[in-house]
Amino acid sequence: MATQHSGIPANSSATIPLESRIKVIREQKVLLDADLADLYGVPTKALIQAVKRNLARFPADFMFQLDSAEWESLRSQTVTSNQKHGGRRYPPYAFTEQGIAMLSSILSSAQAISVNIEIMRTFVRIRLADSTRKDLTQRMDLMESQFDRLSQSQENFEAETREKVKQIFNALRALIKPTEPIKKRPIGFITPDES
Numbered sequence: 001m002a003t004q005h006s007g008i009p010a011n012s013s014a015t016i017p018l019e020s021r022i023k024v025i026r027e028q029k030v031l032l033d034a035d036l037a038d039l040y041g042v043p044t045k046a047l048i049q050a051v052k053r054n055l056a057r058f059p060a061d062f063m064f065q066l067d068s069a070e071w072e073s074l075r076s077q078t079v080t081s082n083q084k085h086g087g088r089r090y091p092p093y094a095f096t097e098q099g100i101a102m103l104s105s106i107l108s109s110a111q112a113i114s115v116n117i118e119i120m121r122t123f124v125r126i127r128l129a130d131s132t133r134k135d136l137t138q139r140m141d142l143m144e145s146q147f148d149r150l151s152q153s154q155e156n157f158e159a160e161t162r163e164k165v166k167q168i169f170n171a172l173r174a175l176i177k178p179t180e181p182i183k184k185r186p187i188g189f190i191t192p193d194e195s
Contacts, residue, residue: 018039018118018119018122019122019126021035021039022122022123022126023074023094025066025070025074025094026064026070026094028094028096029096029097029123029126030094030095030096030099031094031095031100031119032092032093032094032095033047033048033092033093033094033095034088034092036095036100036103039115039119040107040109040111040112040115041109041111042107047107048093050106050107051063051093051103051106053106054105054106057102057105057106058099058102061096061098062095062096062098062099062102063093063094063095063096063099064093064094065090065091065092065093065094066091066092066093066094067091068091070091071091071092074092097120097123100116100119100120100123101116101120103116104116133176133177136176137173137176140169140172140173140176143169144169147165147169
Protein backbone atom coordinates (compact mmCIF):
# COMPACT_ATOMS: atom_id res chain seq x y z
CA MET A 1 0.00 0.00 0.00
CA ALA A 2 1.41 3.39 -0.99
CA THR A 3 1.70 5.91 1.80
CA GLN A 4 2.13 9.62 2.00
CA HIS A 5 5.03 11.12 3.95
CA SER A 6 2.83 11.39 7.05
CA GLY A 7 2.35 7.62 7.19
CA ILE A 8 -1.32 8.01 6.22
CA PRO A 9 -2.32 5.80 3.29
CA ALA A 10 -2.17 7.64 -0.02
CA ASN A 11 -5.62 6.44 -1.11
CA SER A 12 -7.16 8.37 1.80
CA SER A 13 -8.51 11.74 0.77
CA ALA A 14 -6.36 13.12 3.59
CA THR A 15 -4.63 16.15 2.19
CA ILE A 16 -4.92 17.96 5.51
CA PRO A 17 -1.98 17.24 7.85
CA LEU A 18 -2.95 14.99 10.73
CA GLU A 19 -1.76 17.47 13.38
CA SER A 20 -4.13 20.15 12.09
CA ARG A 21 -7.11 17.78 12.35
CA ILE A 22 -6.58 17.43 16.10
CA LYS A 23 -8.90 19.77 18.00
CA VAL A 24 -9.00 20.77 21.65
CA ILE A 25 -12.52 20.27 23.01
CA ARG A 26 -13.35 20.10 26.73
CA GLU A 27 -9.63 20.63 27.38
CA GLN A 28 -8.78 17.36 25.59
CA LYS A 29 -7.03 16.74 22.30
CA VAL A 30 -9.49 14.87 20.09
CA LEU A 31 -10.19 13.80 16.52
CA LEU A 32 -13.72 14.07 15.19
CA ASP A 33 -15.62 11.12 13.73
CA ALA A 34 -15.67 12.56 10.18
CA ASP A 35 -11.90 13.11 10.17
CA LEU A 36 -11.27 9.59 11.48
CA ALA A 37 -13.66 8.11 8.90
CA ASP A 38 -11.83 10.02 6.16
CA LEU A 39 -8.46 8.76 7.38
CA TYR A 40 -9.73 5.16 7.67
CA GLY A 41 -11.37 5.37 4.25
CA VAL A 42 -14.87 4.50 5.50
CA PRO A 43 -18.12 6.48 5.59
CA THR A 44 -18.68 8.39 8.84
CA LYS A 45 -21.98 6.55 9.31
CA ALA A 46 -20.18 3.17 9.13
CA LEU A 47 -17.61 4.28 11.71
CA ILE A 48 -20.33 5.45 14.13
CA GLN A 49 -22.33 2.23 13.62
CA ALA A 50 -19.24 0.14 14.45
CA VAL A 51 -18.69 2.21 17.59
CA LYS A 52 -22.34 1.90 18.66
CA ARG A 53 -22.17 -1.90 18.26
CA ASN A 54 -19.22 -1.81 20.72
CA LEU A 55 -20.36 1.02 23.00
CA ALA A 56 -19.05 -0.67 26.16
CA ARG A 57 -15.51 -0.12 24.82
CA PHE A 58 -16.00 3.68 24.66
CA PRO A 59 -16.57 5.28 28.06
CA ALA A 60 -16.97 9.06 28.31
CA ASP A 61 -13.21 9.66 28.62
CA PHE A 62 -12.63 7.77 25.33
CA MET A 63 -15.45 9.28 23.24
CA PHE A 64 -18.16 11.90 23.66
CA GLN A 65 -20.69 13.62 21.45
CA LEU A 66 -20.36 17.38 21.18
CA ASP A 67 -23.19 19.38 22.73
CA SER A 68 -25.06 21.93 20.61
CA ALA A 69 -22.92 24.89 21.80
CA GLU A 70 -19.66 23.05 21.05
CA TRP A 71 -20.98 21.98 17.65
CA GLU A 72 -22.11 25.50 16.77
CA SER A 73 -18.73 26.90 17.84
CA LEU A 74 -16.94 24.29 15.74
CA ARG A 75 -19.17 24.97 12.74
CA SER A 76 -18.50 28.70 12.98
CA GLN A 77 -14.73 28.07 13.05
CA THR A 78 -14.69 25.72 10.06
CA VAL A 79 -16.52 25.36 6.79
CA THR A 80 -19.13 22.64 7.23
CA SER A 81 -21.95 21.43 5.08
CA ASN A 82 -25.34 23.02 5.38
CA GLN A 83 -28.03 20.93 7.09
CA LYS A 84 -30.63 22.07 4.56
CA HIS A 85 -28.63 20.59 1.69
CA GLY A 86 -28.10 17.05 2.98
CA GLY A 87 -25.33 17.91 5.46
CA ARG A 88 -24.81 16.50 8.90
CA ARG A 89 -27.89 16.63 11.12
CA TYR A 90 -26.35 15.65 14.46
CA PRO A 91 -23.31 16.81 16.43
CA PRO A 92 -20.12 14.83 15.75
CA TYR A 93 -18.47 12.43 18.12
CA ALA A 94 -15.03 13.32 19.44
CA PHE A 95 -12.48 10.59 20.16
CA THR A 96 -9.66 11.05 22.66
CA GLU A 97 -6.30 9.33 22.22
CA GLN A 98 -7.56 6.35 24.23
CA GLY A 99 -10.74 6.19 22.15
CA ILE A 100 -8.74 6.18 18.94
CA ALA A 101 -6.58 3.36 20.31
CA MET A 102 -9.79 1.45 21.13
CA LEU A 103 -10.98 1.94 17.55
CA SER A 104 -8.13 -0.32 16.46
CA SER A 105 -9.84 -3.20 18.27
CA ILE A 106 -13.06 -2.83 16.25
CA LEU A 107 -11.62 -1.71 12.89
CA SER A 108 -9.13 -4.28 11.68
CA SER A 109 -8.50 -3.36 8.05
CA ALA A 110 -4.89 -2.82 7.00
CA GLN A 111 -5.62 0.86 6.38
CA ALA A 112 -7.22 1.30 9.85
CA ILE A 113 -4.20 -0.31 11.52
CA SER A 114 -1.75 1.85 9.57
CA VAL A 115 -3.72 5.03 10.31
CA ASN A 116 -4.03 4.19 14.02
CA ILE A 117 -0.28 3.69 14.33
CA GLU A 118 0.37 7.10 12.75
CA ILE A 119 -2.27 8.78 14.93
CA MET A 120 -0.71 7.32 18.10
CA ARG A 121 2.73 8.53 16.98
CA THR A 122 1.31 12.00 16.31
CA PHE A 123 -0.24 12.21 19.78
CA VAL A 124 3.12 11.18 21.30
CA ARG A 125 4.94 13.87 19.27
CA ILE A 126 2.46 16.52 20.37
CA ARG A 127 2.71 15.46 24.01
CA LEU A 128 6.53 15.54 23.85
CA ALA A 129 6.53 18.98 22.19
CA ASP A 130 4.08 20.32 24.80
CA SER A 131 6.22 18.92 27.62
CA THR A 132 9.43 20.35 26.18
CA ARG A 133 7.82 23.77 25.69
CA LYS A 134 6.47 23.74 29.25
CA ASP A 135 9.89 22.81 30.66
CA LEU A 136 11.65 25.52 28.64
CA THR A 137 9.06 28.10 29.67
CA GLN A 138 9.52 27.21 33.36
CA ARG A 139 13.30 27.49 33.04
CA MET A 140 12.99 30.84 31.26
CA ASP A 141 10.67 32.16 33.98
CA LEU A 142 13.19 31.12 36.65
CA MET A 143 16.10 32.73 34.79
CA GLU A 144 14.12 35.91 34.23
CA SER A 145 13.14 36.20 37.90
CA GLN A 146 16.78 35.62 38.93
CA PHE A 147 17.86 38.30 36.47
CA ASP A 148 15.25 40.74 37.85
CA ARG A 149 16.47 40.16 41.42
CA LEU A 150 20.09 40.64 40.34
CA SER A 151 19.34 43.83 38.40
CA GLN A 152 17.36 45.29 41.31
CA SER A 153 20.17 44.53 43.76
CA GLN A 154 22.73 46.27 41.55
CA GLU A 155 22.18 50.01 41.84
CA ASN A 156 24.41 50.83 38.93
CA PHE A 157 23.01 48.16 36.58
CA GLU A 158 22.45 50.20 33.47
CA ALA A 159 18.95 50.50 32.07
CA GLU A 160 20.33 49.82 28.58
CA THR A 161 21.87 46.50 29.70
CA ARG A 162 18.63 45.55 31.44
CA GLU A 163 16.68 46.28 28.23
CA LYS A 164 19.06 44.19 26.10
CA VAL A 165 18.72 41.20 28.42
CA LYS A 166 14.91 41.57 28.31
CA GLN A 167 15.11 41.48 24.50
CA ILE A 168 17.11 38.25 24.72
CA PHE A 169 14.42 36.68 26.92
CA ASN A 170 11.71 37.81 24.49
CA ALA A 171 13.63 36.34 21.54
CA LEU A 172 14.06 33.02 23.39
CA ARG A 173 10.33 32.92 24.19
CA ALA A 174 9.55 33.44 20.51
CA LEU A 175 11.79 30.49 19.64
CA ILE A 176 9.96 28.06 21.91
CA LYS A 177 6.47 28.92 20.63
CA PRO A 178 4.79 26.09 18.70
CA THR A 179 5.63 26.09 15.02
CA GLU A 180 4.22 24.40 11.96
CA PRO A 181 5.40 20.80 11.68
CA ILE A 182 8.29 20.25 9.29
CA LYS A 183 7.49 17.98 6.39
CA LYS A 184 9.81 15.01 6.36
CA ARG A 185 11.60 14.08 3.18
CA PRO A 186 11.43 10.46 2.12
CA ILE A 187 14.46 8.31 2.85
CA GLY A 188 16.28 6.75 -0.08
CA PHE A 189 17.46 7.60 -3.55
CA ILE A 190 15.06 9.51 -5.79
CA THR A 191 15.66 9.59 -9.49
CA PRO A 192 15.08 12.83 -11.41
CA ASP A 193 11.95 11.22 -12.94
CA GLU A 194 10.44 10.65 -9.47
CA SER A 195 11.05 14.19 -8.22
